[in-house]
Amino acid sequence: MPTKYQGEIIIQRRDGTIYDLEKEGIKVINFDPPSANFQHTYNQIGKFGAELVDTQIQQMSIPLTFDVTARDNYDYELQRLKVLRIFSSTEPFYVINMRTPFLRWKVVADSFTYPRLGNFWKAKNVAINLVCYDGLAESTATTLDPFTFDGDTYGIGMGIPFDTPQYSFTNQAQFNILNPSIIPLLSNERPVTITFKGDAPSGLTIKNNTTGQSFTYFKALSSTDEFKLIGLVPMVNGVQRLGNGLSNREFVDYAIGNNNMEIVGATNFTIQFTTRFYY
CATH class of the missing domain: 2.60.120 (Jelly Rolls)
Known part of the structure; x- marks a missing residue:
């Protein structure tokens, strides 16, 4: 499927701003959405069994891990500020996997650290927990x-x-x-x-x-x-x-x-x- 993006993971802000993480110098290691977070309620109906009373879908957590390599110490700090801007969660944003560009997840990011690899100009294994509070992906189109x-x-x-x-x-x-x-x-x-x-x-x-x-x-x-x-x-x-x-x-x-x-x-x-x- 042809695409105008370099990388697989796209961040789409609600104002229409789009970040191609690969193009931004952010190398995604993994992005693994789990199944829906089904929560079941049961009622014991006897000594040897129960019945399913209700099923709900609650918020789910999507792990995202990436590396960021800078050119020098100054660029390292600029890259860190850019990452903080991209994943700012004062409002929800969307994440799209270009393997399935017709789906997106509305998420907010939990707080995260930006670990440096020794004194090298690289942030290694930055792990962000993206919370999809809707519980499901939605179609990008209507x-x-x-x-x-x-x-x-x-x-x-x-x-x-x-x-x-x-x-x-x-x-x-x-x-x-x-x-x-x-x-x-x-x-x-x-x-x-x-x-x-x-x-x-x-x-x-x-x-x-x-x-x-x-x-x-x-x-x-x-x-x-x-x-x-x-x-x-x-x-x-x-x-x-x-x-x-x-x-x-x-x-x-x-x-x-x-x-x-x-x-x-x-x-x-x-x-x-x-x-x-x-x-």
Whole structure:
């Protein structure tokens, strides 16, 4: 897969700044993301067994180890300051392994030391513990991006079929939404944004027949309105519409795999589903 980067590990700050660690003189020794940190709760049901009550995914720790070689003592200090800037954790940042450029982990770094190799101009085996508090990697692309396997947006192993899935529909009352993630997309945790434009003179209902959930907006919508359902929050033309008389105050989640969707009460419409996927 072609890439414009020299190294395998990329740090992406939330302001868009990108650090190619190899190009920055940081030689990565290992970057080994573990499995999701599953935490299980059990209930003893008898003398000889228990039942699984609940499973959660908690934050996981990703070890990153690297060396930094400088040109002299002064450059050594400049390199140290650069490393501190790259891994500053006053806010989260993303780490991307260019072997799988379609995935990224949102992380913060625990405090770390910068050990010097004797009195040589080299920091040896700098070990950083990156904490991914979301617990999973996410796709670098959203469903608004083209589904291509040659643009570093999607890749084999993500569970996406070669028959390109659709997430935008026109005048189609029933359709399928694919969630290839390893978790359900819950509206209160990883909200999907639904954008609707069209005529709904008696209100709009969005159903997920797979999960048995249904959201209804009671008020009339015209083709000049833009309606959005962002997880739990309905919005019309950029204004939140949370009042009791405005909707049934329900929500729509998305199961793993295929979700049979249905739109009721709308004509001459387009509807679009925007999300990332999680692995």
